[in-house]
Amino acid sequence: MSATVQEEFKIGRAISAEEWKALREQSLYGLPPELQELPRSEILLGYQKRSIRARLLHEVTFIEKSRRTGLTWAFAADAVLVSAAERVAGGMDTFYIGYNLEMAREFIDVCAMWAKLFAKAALDTGEYVFEDLDPATGETRQIKAFRIRFASGFEIVALPSRPRSLRGKQGYVIVDEAAFHDDLAELLKAAMALLIWGGMVVVISTHNGEANAFNQYVKDIRAGRYDYGLVRIDFDEALREGLYQRICQRKGEAWTPEGEAGWRAKIIAHYGDGADEELFCIPAEGSGVWILPAVVEANMKPDAKVLRWEMPSAFAAQPAHLRRSAAEAWLAANVEPLLHRILPDAPSYLGMDFGRIADASDIWPIQMATGMHRYCPFVIELRNIPFDEQEFILWWLIARLPRFGGGAIDAGGNGAALAERTAQRWGMERIAQVKFSVEWYRENMPKLKATLEAAGMDIPNDVEVGNDFRVVRMIDGVARVPKARTTEKGEGAAEGKKRKRHGDAAIAAALAHFASIMPVVIYVYTPVTAAGLAGGGLGSPFADESFGALIPSLRGGL
Structure with a gap:
């Protein structure tokens, strides 16, 4: 292996505050002042847009992320646009599943904010109770959920983390902090049933250990076992695409590379040994x-x-x-x-x-x-x-x-x-x-x-x-x-x-x-024939200004 490959790659918390400041200054080199600032007209940051774009391209999308990058906030906007649309425009119900009640309540509140911003007609916002039947025991229990109804006839519902809550439903499913759900495999099994009639599934999470089911899915996608979308957003990538700049805008403070480097170091220090997993998408207990x-x-x-x-x-x-x-x-x-x-x-x-x-x-x-x-x-x-x-x-x-x-x-x-x-x-x-x-x-x-x-x-x-x-x-x-x-x-x-x-x-x-x-190019040679020369057809010098054609066609591998 060549000399440049022998050096360890410096990533994550191995990058010091001084090095991060230098990297950010280099990223601004040569840019005019107006392009060094994050445009206020950009509602979503680059990694948020990239995540939603992946959802548009795949029926099932997994997203491994750093803490507090605003991804749930972005998908709340996506949920409003999907559920407020009419059926002919691709509208459908959205089902959000967090691992606790507070996550469900917060998601609905953010959706309500987006609905007002987008001027979408929300007919009703509030909480309701439904009966959860356990077919194995025949027992029922009351489950609290939150929802928003739209004039389109569709709704956003924040459900509890119970696989049975998706049975019989149809639409767009968002599973948030998937690595912290009690039975992710069963939950996803229920969610995948929604794909039959044109639904979508997005699975978002910070990592929670090497052996966690969420990480197993991520590894299987990378290995090609599942044809799902996969997006990775670590803390540094979010910073490069404007996370701290957006925080400064909300606080009314001026952004500087020095300020970002200091803030980054403080956040990494706050998480301590857990920073690799919490911020840099590196599952714990993964060495060896x-x-x-x-x-x-x-x-x-x-x-x-x-x-x-x-x-x-x-x-x-x-x-x-x-x-x-x-x-x-x-x-x-x-x-x-x-x-x-x-x-x-x-x-x-x-x-x-x-x-x-x-x-x-x-x-x-x-x-x-x-x-x-x-x-x-x-x-x-x-x-x-x-x-x-x-x-x-x-x-x-x-x-x-x-x-x-x-x-x-x-x-x-x-x-x-x-x-x-x-x-x-x-x-x-x-x-x-x-x-x-x-x-x-x-x-x-x-x-x-x-x-x-x-x-x-x-x-x-x-x-x-x-x-x-x-x-x-x-x-x-x-x-x-x-x-x-x-x-x-x-x-x-x-x-x-x-x-x-x-x-x-x-x-x-x-x-x-x-x-x-890897994709390769196949070249097929078309020889000149007597008939082709006489008739000016394929292979004729009069048709192609050559005595043959190399016709490339892309192939995506065997």
Whole structure:
């Protein structure tokens, strides 16, 4: 892994007040004074708009958030616009479910405020009591709820956190602070029934532990098990999009980067050790091994070999023709005999984690076999190999992968040049130049984990590769490789030194998996025919000013 990736990402409460002040000042650099202020005409902040936009695009949307970001306030506005609309305009009842009575009362009060602001006709606002029947025991109990009726014929109802309260209902469901409900799974089971006739479900919450049902849903969405919308809003993101500026506007105070940095530090200090979970969307008790060793071992295949080439430092000083000859000889002796393992008709992909001196370069080819299984014929690992020879070996392999759909290459630090040249050679659309970030890991590691847990991707049966997967940890709620390297057992083959590893094979596997699901471009060649030339049809130089056409069509992965 390249040098820039070795550094720990600084996020959350690790950012000091001084650093936050500098970041906010940099964000304003070059902007005219009128654009440095949050416009008062902007009723909703960026993350509030983004959350409502996600609801418009998905039947079910989950939102993990920081405390006190005003998201319930924004969805109260959304609820009023939905329930005050006529049926032909998409109007429907809205059901808000908080985990206590005060949340229900507060939501209805905010909805009433929005109704007045929007000048929507609210015929009645108040509380009422309904009978809750438990079919298992036959017992009933009176439940207090709050509602607003609109002239449209629809209403907003704030219900208690009881799954049965949704039975027989139809409309738009908002589950607030979902992680704190007694039985979220049963509640969502009842809510999902509303989708049958065109309803919508939004699930909003701060985290409440790694094992909480809400966090399990979030992880499943990231892993691709559910086709739901997912929005993440941590404290710093809310600040960047105007949270503290809006607070200053309401208090009639002037906003400054210094003031925001001090206020941010005070809020983080107030939450103490709970700040990660309460403010930065990092579930508690989430540190430790990312994936169980048993899962890695279940995917290991004895026939998938790791082909290693390591040379002494003096090799880089040899003439180019000698280095090229050495690379060709190594390929002929080690890789060519295993080319028969490559499936001749299966789509192929590739991931490469780049290393030059401190780390190894791992090239991980995979092919999409029957049943969407990601088959790995072998893995190439290069240590202390010069840049030119790494490029030669990578391109040599790509040229021999049938139906090559795309690759993803570590483009951080020294790997940037190789990633760029490979993209220029094989197509910018087919080669992803990946600069690692917290967001990249957050979005892509759960998908790899889900595939491995389903025994859907081959891993070489190799001790060092297995250890690389064990190195990946949950750091600040995100699976990634720690800064510290691990030492391989035994001595370095080239210079008698103990070799260091930095999760190289695991990252190459993650890149290969990413390449296999990223959108690619397919080009179809339409040849010239005699009939086409004569008739001026498709493929005619008179119709297209060429003797053929490369017709691109987007494909969203296999």
